Amino acid sequence: MPPKLSVRNLFKVFGPRPGKAIRLAGSGFDKDAIFRETRSVVAVNDISFDLAPGEIFVVMGLSGSGKSTLVRCLNRLVDPSRGSIRVDGTEIADIGREALRQIRLRKISMVFQHFALFPHKTVLENAEYGLKMQGVSPQERRERALQALDAVGLSGWTEALPEALSGGMRQRVGIARALAVNPEVLLMDEPFGALDPLIRAEMQKELLRLRERYNCAIVFISHDLNEALSLGDRIAIMKDGRFVQVGTAHEIVTEPADDYVAAFTRDVDRSRVLPAAVVTADLEPLIAGHDRVGAARERLEEVPHDSLPVVDGTSRFIGLVDAESLADRPARLDVREAIRKEAAAVQSDAPIVEVFGQCAAGHTVPVVSASGRYKGVIDPLQVFAVLGKDQTNGEAEIDGRADDEADPMADETPPPAIAAAGLPARAHA
The missing domain is CATH 3.40.50.300 (P-loop containing nucleotide triphosphate hydrolases)
Structure with a gap:
């Protein structure tokens, strides 16, 4: 164009x-x-x-x-x-x-x-x-x-x-x-x-x-x-x-x-400012109509997440399953029948701030495209690392003032976004 x-x-x-x-x-x-x-x-x-x-x-x-x-x-x-x-x-x-x-x-x-x-x-x-x-x-x-x-x-x-x-x-x-x-x-x-x-x-x-x-x-x-x-x-x-x-x-x-x-x-x-896409990690989803509750329970024990995403045959996200939703269900039951009804995903271009609460609680946050296709999950540790990263190298000057008076204790203080989320300072170290 x-x-x-x-x-x-x-x-x-x-x-x-x-x-x-x-x-x-x-x-x-x-x-x-x-x-x-x-x-x-x-x-x-x-x-x-x-x-x-x-x-x-x-x-x-x-x-x-x-x-x-x-x-x-x-x-x-x-x-x-x-x-x-x-x-x-x-x-x-x-x-x-x-x-x-x-x-x-x-x-x-x-x-x-x-x-x-x-x-x-x-x-x-x-x-x-x-x-x-x-x-x-x-x-x-x-x-x-x-x-x-x-x-x-x-x-x-x-x-x-x-x-x-x-x-x-x-x-x-x-x-x-x-x-x-x-x-x-x-x-x-x-x-x-x-x-x-x-x-x-x-x-x-x-x-x-x-x-x-x-x-x-x-x-x-x-x-x-x-x-x-x-x-x-x-x-x-x-x-x-x-x-x-x-x-x-x-x-x-x-x-x-x-x-x-x-x-x-x-x-x-x-x-x-930063989109969810920059802190998205790979996690293989379960496929409705293919994966069963028993296999889902086994997979959940193998991954460092509290839940697993479920997609349909076209890779569109349809929900999450967790230990509670999988409990007491027949092992041969289709995984679709164990989806948590309240599960929601975030679009890949959404700002990270929208998932602070879920990350702080340690919940799995699925990421999808604008059309709803599954892209991965938010990695809370990556969130903390990206928000805590220092981009300023050496001295910079704005409007004639050199930035050479940094607080010597700055490295001990969490970035404002992390502090606002109620997360511990060590989370971004």
Whole structure:
């Protein structure tokens, strides 16, 4: 499938000598050295990436890293100094103003951190605005705006003015306005940064739901790593205008490209990021219609688990059997008849935190694919090992501060995720 958005070798330089600044950047000079030589700032430095339909691509970094300049280059609110930006294969980096206006109206929408609503227009009028600029008829734009407002939970607020809304509600109006035009690319510049933590978490869940409904490709700018890890299909860590690393949440946390990225991820609650797949161990299942209760009892005595998974003839998980459910049943009885009724499995992409309670109790946790096919079981010891692993090697520097003041007793303290689960510190040693 071709990318919805394709960016190649994008530069943005602020200052009097952009050409020389780009040449110096290509030769490996850093941002400060380029500024001393040219009095120009390389805000976006040779950025390339592709964005697939329906993908959320999160760009994160510290203040001044260039992330907001980058997202504004993508719809040319800021004109890039050099590079290619293609939407559905159409180059927009150098098109004329009217053609660019049509791209903004029909292909790319943007949601800002501070809402950018018209204070004198109602919620419905704000949501209709992009459609009005497209020349859509009043009846159609009303219908489409109402659909978008309903999607963000504001169908009862159509006649209210923005001043009557909470911050979270105003941001929902901004999102509805962007979605009403059915954009193919949605740009979001720290859209939840002005919201309180509870509303922010709610809006993050809402965004994932809306992505599924509208299937638009999303570039999401954030300075919050936990937000990036929870939302992003892929994440780009940005520093001094460059992408230091691009990868999935799992890759960013477990395989940081350098100490800078490792320092970012060091305090992340890995239990909410890493999927069950990374702590899944092989355990041969019993097969309904083939295996019998007697054989199951013998197998249970041979494995270090309190129960055994049972699958059907197509390898789909159908339940667990344990010593209690197998007891007092005829040895020749089909193992299907001894399945525990309350048994449940976790999908392989579910965060590890969802199985803490079962792991802490020593229970077997089956893992399945999205289609329900059996993949293995959670290994509690592997859970503790993965969550306790230290990814930071040597000194890392963020925002000018070296990470050289580590607690000498740090190795004696369990990681926050393990401590929160009520597990002993020695479990991760």
